[in-house]
Amino acid sequence: MIVTTGGRSLPRTGSDGGDYALVRALGHTVTEVDFRTMASRRADGLFLxxxxxxxxxxxxxxxxxxxxxxxxxxxRAAVRSL
Ligand SMILES: Cc1cc2nc3c(=O)[nH]c(=O)nc-3n(C[C@H](O)[C@H](O)[C@H](O)COP(=O)(O)OP(=O)(O)OC[C@H]3O[C@@H](n4cnc5c(N)ncnc54)[C@H](O)[C@@H]3O)c2cc1C
Incomplete structure (x- = not known):
């Protein structure tokens, strides 16, 4: 099975089972956001x-x-940043 994301094709390599099938954690690590504002520490003006x-x-x-x-x-932080 191939999963396509952002125009790229990725091979499916496995599954975490039914307990985890309803939620996925994606690419931005929580250590790289300011938890007061959810602003990315890697990209100005990006709130996650x-x-x-x-x-x-x-x-x-x-x-x-x-x-x-x-x-x-x-x-809230995104609006305040405008
Ligand atoms: C079947 C199922 C059951 C679940 N049950 C539970 C539960 O009981 N309890 C629980 O806590 N969690 C549950 N979850 C997980 C929960 O739904 C998610 O963790 C949560 O909804 C994530 O919210 P989100 O805003 O990050 O993403 P999403 O809710 O996925 O929202 C992302 C939005 O962005 C939109 N979008 C995507 N790409 C673009 C684009 N390019 N431009 C504009 N818009 C775009 C999408 O259409 C979508 O509306 C369940 C998930 C599933 C699939």
């Missing part, structure tokens, strides 16, 4: 939230809470 960051929780609402809380912080 939810699954774009490499943070994931077990099933039970933790991922929704992460997405909503970081989305609130990132959105």
């Amino acid at each position: 939230a939810g699954e774009i960051l490499d943070c994931e929780g077990r099933i039970g609402g933790f991922n929704f809470q992460w997405a909503w809380a970081t989305g609130f912080l990132a959105g």
Whole structure:
């Protein structure tokens, strides 16, 4: 199976099983954001939230809470930066 992302094709190499199938942590590491604003330390003017960051929780609402809380912080900081 091939997963296409951003125009590139990547080979599927495995699975973490059903417990993790509902959430994916993506490429930006949480150590490279300011948690007060969710601003990236790598790119000025970039604010990150939810699954774009490499943070994931077990099933039970933790991922929704992460997405909503970081989305609130990132959105507020992005508006204030304008
Ligand atoms: C079937 C399923 C069940 C789940 N159940 C739970 C649960 O019970 N509890 C829990 O905590 N978590 C659950 N999750 C995980 C939770 O839904 C996610 O962690 C959370 O929604 C991530 O939020 P997000 O804003 O980061 O990403 P998303 O919710 O994926 O939002 C990303 C948005 O960006 C849009 N988008 C993508 N590309 C572009 C583009 N180029 N331009 C503009 N817009 C774009 C997409 O259309 C989408 O609306 C579940 C996930 C799945 C798939």
